Amino acid sequence: MEKFTIHTGRALPLRRSNVDTDQIIPAEYLKRVTRTGFEDGLFAAWRKDPDFILNQPQYAGVSVLVAGPDFGTGSSREHAVWALNDYGFRVVLSSRYADIFRGNSSKAGLLTAVVAEDRIEQIWADVEADPATEVTVDLAAREVRWAGQTAPFDIDDYTRWRLMEGLDDIGLTLRHEEMVTEFEHSRPGWLPRTLPAKSG
Amino acid sequence: MGSTMGRTLAQKVWDAHVVRSADGEPDLLYIDLHLVHEVTSPQAFDGLRLAGRPVRRPDLTIATEDHNVPTVDIDKPIADLVSRTQVETLRRNCAEFGVRLAPMGDIDQGIVHVIGPQLGLTQPGMTVVCGDSHTSTHGAFGALAFGIGTSEVEHVLATQTLPLRPFKTMAVEVRGKLAPGVTAKDIVLALITQIGTGGGQGHVIEYRGEAIEALSVEARMTICNMSIEAGARAGMIAPDDTTFEYLEGRPHAAEGADWDAAVAYWRGLRTDDDAEFDTVVELDASTLTPFVTWGTNPGQGAPLGAEIPNPASFANPADRAAAERALEYMGLEAGTKLRDIAVDTVFVGSCTNGRIEDLRAAAEVIKGRKVADGVRMLVVPGSVRVRLQAMEEGLDQVFLDAGAEWRGAGCSMCLGMNPDQLAPQERSASTSNRNFEGRQGKGGRTHLVSPLVAAATAVTGRLSSPSDLDRVEV
Numbered sequence: 101m102e103k104f105t106i107h108t109g110r111a112l113p114l115r116r117s118n119v120d121t122d123q124i125i126p127a128e129y130l131k132r133v134t135r136t137g138f139e140d141g142l143f144a145a146w147r148k149d150p151d152f153i154l155n156q157p158q159y160a161g162v163s164v165l166v167a168g169p170d171f172g173t174g175s176s177r178e179h180a181v182w183a184l185n186d187y188g189f190r191v192v193l194s195s196r197y198a199d200i201f202r203g204n205s206s207k208a209g210l211l212t213a214v215v216a217e218d219r220i221e222q223i224w225a226d227v228e229a230d231p232a233t234e235v236t237v238d239l240a241a242r243e244v245r246w247a248g249q250t251a252p253f254d255i256d257d258y259t260r261w262r263l264m265e266g267l268d269d270i271g272l273t274l275r276h277e278e279m280v281t282e283f284e285h286s287r288p289g290w291l292p293r294t295l296p297a298k299s300g
Numbered sequence: 301m302g303s304t305m306g307r308t309l310a311q312k313v314w315d316a317h318v319v320r321s322a323d324g325e326p327d328l329l330y331i332d333l334h335l336v337h338e339v340t341s342p343q344a345f346d347g348l349r350l351a352g353r354p355v356r357r358p359d360l361t362i363a364t365e366d367h368n369v370p371t372v373d374i375d376k377p378i379a380d381l382v383s384r385t386q387v388e389t390l391r392r393n394c395a396e397f398g399v400r401l402a403p404m405g406d407i408d409q410g411i412v413h414v415i416g417p418q419l420g421l422t423q424p425g426m427t428v429v430c431g432d433s434h435t436s437t438h439g440a441f442g443a444l445a446f447g448i449g450t451s452e453v454e455h456v457l458a459t460q461t462l463p464l465r466p467f468k469t470m471a472v473e474v475r476g477k478l479a480p481g482v483t484a485k486d487i488v489l490a491l492i493t494q495i496g497t498g499g500g501q502g503h504v505i506e507y508r509g510e511a512i513e514a515l516s517v518e519a520r521m522t523i524c525n526m527s528i529e530a531g532a533r534a535g536m537i538a539p540d541d542t543t544f545e546y547l548e549g550r551p552h553a554a555e556g557a558d559w560d561a562a563v564a565y566w567r568g569l570r571t572d573d574d575a576e577f578d579t580v581v582e583l584d585a586s587t588l589t590p591f592v593t594w595g596t597n598p599g600q601g602a603p604l605g606a607e608i609p610n611p612a613s614f615a616n617p618a619d620r621a622a623a624e625r626a627l628e629y630m631g632l633e634a635g636t637k638l639r640d641i642a643v644d645t646v647f648v649g650s651c652t653n654g655r656i657e658d659l660r661a662a663a664e665v666i667k668g669r670k671v672a673d674g675v676r677m678l679v680v681p682g683s684v685r686v687r688l689q690a691m692e693e694g695l696d697q698v699f700l701d702a703g704a705e706w707r708g709a710g711c712s713m714c715l716g717m718n719p720d721q722l723a724p725q726e727r728s729a730s731t732s733n734r735n736f737e738g739r740q741g742k743g744g745r746t747h748l749v750s751p752l753v754a755a756a757t758a759v760t761g762r763l764s765s766p767s768d769l770d771r772v773e774v
Binding site: 116126134169177257272 | 423431498
């Protein structure tokens with residue numbers, strides 16, 4: 101995973117709440133077996149509308165998505181995070197995220213920062229007034245800066261550390277493999293196993 | 301989580317699975333059962349291959365093909381090449397890594413959340429994960445079960461553990477008794493409308509109270525299934541005699557002295573009287589009536605007897621904007637009676653309502669009646685075993701006589717990854733779990749309903765409950 105410390109880029113003001121992962125990437129794009137190349141599926145249904153904000157030329161090349169509350173609800177598909185990454189987004193700002201989406205983001209190096217709703221409104225207004233506005237997301241300082249303004253954001257210490265170090269969870273867990281083995285010895289014998297199946 | 305105070309059911313299951321706990325870090329939790337399907341696993345197996353890692357516990361892992369599979373001509377190769385590749389990739393991965401697979405045509409194939417319980421693999425007190433948000437279904441047994449992303453699928457395959465921060469706990473107390481014709485689906489749809497799609501965020505919900513205790517295990521699965529639509533990570537119900545009766549004798553359930561030891565342990569899996577929940581929500585079952593959705597998220601619902609609300613009536617600006625947008629997408633107007641909404645498709649199936657009791661309920665309503673002209677009704681059993689059981693009971697013939705289509709098992713029109721889709725502007729009454737834009741097909745419009753409402757709607761061609769049918773006949 102790539103390390104994340106600070107990112108500056110232009111922003112997409114997506115004035116919608118409850119953006120579910122079916123909207124972020126529709127199911128038809130989930131049939132691939134690769135880890136990359138999902139950018140064509142990002143907001144695929146909405147992008148068919150030429151007026152959709154991501155189709156507007158002033159927002160070409162954006163890398164910070166600023167969305168309404170309850171972003172990433174619904175399906176657990178990590179493809180939603182990959183689609184955002186592949187399209188070029190490095191950060192999402194919203195006042196509230198669905199839990200699974202947020203977890204997936206942290207695994208794939210996409211920063212999801214919790215920013216107060218009134219600050220989101222302000223960023224929307226400022227970016228709409230001037231789409232060239234640069235937004236800086238500083239993970240070290242836990243701060244968003246744009247147009248001379250700042251807003252703090254929430255992220256837990258552990259996720260922040262992992263993102264800043266670009267650490268792989270599996271590698272971290274395997275450092276404690278002997279504890280996993282020890283735990284396994286303590287599991288009751290009546291717990292089910294998938295192999296071999298009894299007849300029936 | 302809890303120290304000297306009493307503990308909730310969720311906390312007990314959590315505590316029993318902590319492999320490692322350290323200040324400032326997530327707990328490392330052991331996973332008892334990992335369910336795998338073709339859509340969210342290929343990149344995870346690829347990751348293992350790249351790192352040269354094996355699957356740590358193939359004997360705690362089981363895979364099936366459900367999201368992509370066609371529900372007709374299942375003996376032929378999958379026509380959609382991309383879907384076929386995904387299914388074939390799963391088969392190759394399972395063979396290479398030694399994971400048991402129930403492929404198309406196998407008697408144990410079906411929706412992953414239907415086959416786990418059916419095989420007796422889902423048991424009280426276990427931790428269950430799957431790369432699918434509806435893993436919450438398995439909480440009906442008192443398991444801590446939740447959906448994960450593909451990176452976490454790889455993590456579980458490699459280590460049989462997950463690093464997790466403790467969830468908050470929410471009690472949903474459902475008092476009173478359900479009236480006839482009102483089901484578990486109506487309880488959960490009403491709950492989501494009450495607390496919203498973000499209401500359960502960060503929480504594990506424990507469903508409690510008289511109305512919950514009275515439900516069958518399958519009905520409990522319907523409720524726990526949709527916990528994710530309220531934003532919760534998981535839903536749970538304390539195991540009781542109903543649960544134990546369902547499990548006893550299933551292929552993977554313990555036997556003899558092992559069974560007795562298991563039941564003795566399971567009886568302790570209840571929230572202590574002095575335990576405290578972070579959030580408590582109350583619902584009165586006796587006041588509930590059949591509930592349907594009118595919008596494009598599962599929190600936009602209302603009793604079937606109501607009208608579509610006016611977006612202006614929502615105090616929160618985001619809710620108002622969402623309602624306006626939803627009505628535009630759905631092609632509906634505020635003030636329209638829900639019973640006046642005509643549909644062209646009825647879908648009975650999914651991990652929410654694709655089990656044998658759901659099919660029985662729908663069949664009982666439609667028996668001796670006909671699907672309305674211009675309406676197509678798809679009945680898709682949740683698994684091959686559910687399908688065979690239904691056929692043994694003659695339910696297939698009931699549906700076929702009414703003019704419905706009787707299909708093979710899979711996720712089907714719940715998300716339209718296979719050919720079972722809505723065309724643009726088509727409108728469905730669906731027993732599934734999500735009414736998102738385009739969920740059942742591009743431009744398709746979905747109303748979430750119970751199996752009883754689905755069957756009655758098929759007969760009248762408009763959103764209806766079985767009591768509407770009786771009225772017509774008198």
